[in-house]
Amino acid sequence: MKISTQQFFDRAVSQMSDRQISLSTIQAQLAEGKKIVKPSDEPDRAGAILRIKSMVDRQDRHQEALVAAKNRLQSEEAVLKNSTNLITRIKELALTASNDSYDASNREVLAIEIDGMAEQLLSLANGRDTQNNYLFAGAKVREQPFQKNADGRIIYVGDETRFRIAVGDHRDLNLNRSGTDVFGPLARQTGDPEAPVMSAVSLFESLQDLSTAIRAGKHDEMNRGIGELDQMMHRLTFNISEVGTDLHVASMQTEVVEETQLQLKSVLSNIEDLDYAEAVTRMQKQMMSLEAAQRSFAQISRLTLFDYVN
Template structure:
């Protein structure tokens, strides 16, 4: 085969250029430390590296999100800690204010400090983060969560939402808590039910917050604990019309001056205490008195405590035989036509010795002699009273509802600043303090529960940060295996390519000088 000089020359040049290109590529790899300089070097590996780079960028974003979440959660945890310390102080002031030896001046001084704490609590509830967003406004982070009007009423303007931040491929964490959950999530009283005295009570009874001692028996109804007055009433009404006349004797029963029942001897009088109580209760709205039957006895009670004595008047009419016509009324009055046609019994308010518990339908659930500090038990509930209630006093036991901590503290301040005068005022004051202590304990428990959840989220953030770091390291290792250069192999190859190129250059110099003319 004939090979021309030009072919030899072109082949040598091409070989030199190829070796120079290979050497240049190896030099670039050594200089950059990367095996893949362009995707065409290893298309499959290059595609995989792109995916790894994207995963690394996403993981880095997760880490930035974790930093932001941690900052907000740390601020919230710190704020909740300050709120807890503040409420502990307010509770100490309430206990201090419960001291019976304090004067109204002393109570006022304590009340002023409670007001200052209330203002600080308001400021803490409106805490902002470094970007000016409110911590406790839910999703409405640019809206001030709490405002107060001129009357001292506090309003929540946020919502119940939470803002979630993505901290992992399948994991989110809430970076805040709504104020409605933090400051309004507690149930008043003991967390199950509340106890409250009627504001018009005249006695010195102070009710215990109570507890549920049998959850299976507790039915969540609203109950009334009252102290009625016992009466001598019976179920018998006896007419005695004198022989020889045909009178139509009539019996009338008046409560506080209002006739509630009337019947003639020709009629059919009510024949049971329950029926008698029913006719009395039909006019309770007018007389201000209601009746109830307990353990075979009829009891009377003012519908509003402190309304005054209850008068019961029994009257006989229609007699024509003077004292020969007689009548014995339900309340034991012995009436006669001439000398005693009517009789009045007056039941004064005074120290109570008997209690009755009724449900919301008026059914009697419990009753018995009243004893100071003696347990009153019914339907899974146990409570007691300290002090001496008066007949007519009423206490309500109702299921707990949610109550905001601002109202709790404000009511305490108002109680301390309101002053105390008289035994009934002292009882109302003590009941208010007891109610606050029960309520604030529930509020603090709620805030501590939120604080615990914040701590759990901080732990989750720390855990996820470690997972992200480990995953990021894994990505970098995988990328390194695909992209990073094996320097030992590359240097060896570089030296081989340099030797090869040098040999090719020398051979090319000798070959290009060959010509037939040199031998002619």
């Protein structure tokens, strides 16, 4: 068998090169804190990492959507509850005003308070969320939904759009109620009680009529206004219940998203993150192996071919 000195040199150089590459890879892993420095090193693992990161990003977007949805729903809930308190107080005043013992001056005081609360209700109906969007405007979130027209009547200029937002891979959530849903027309009965005529009247017109009736001491119209307040209270109660349900769904979905995020990030960490202790141990072994190869090469380089041939 013929043995060339060049073969020994080539083999030694190749071994040192392999060890140096391995050492450099480990050092790069330690610097990055990742198992993969270049995707080409482990294409399958790199592909899995990209897929999981995409899933994590999607859950992050769901979480952001949930935060925004909860903020808006909480704003709606606050408006609805405050409106309920106002309607309750207005009804109390209307019942008080219907007492025959109250004279015109007493009724005027009650009517003035009702007028003030009607203005508060208008302000609530034009409430905004944390993003400065009108809560009850439908899709026209930048336009005040309840406005006074040329006749001084308050009209709704929003639309009936209802939004749903994706808060999970297979879960949507109600995001809003229109102005009509909450502060829309009330049913008014007029004419002969035996053959009543039904018509629609806005909440704010109803409150104005109630105030006028109290000032005039017209008990029939006061009673009609109290009935319309009951309609409004029923509508507010329904909407509060609906918003409460949506908030409950949002809270439950938040827990689902957070748990999914934890699981995905745990899987990602197992695939991607470097075990520093294990990597340092490998680096030390590679350094020792490289040093041994270098010493061996140094010895080989000082020998001749005849030193290897028996």
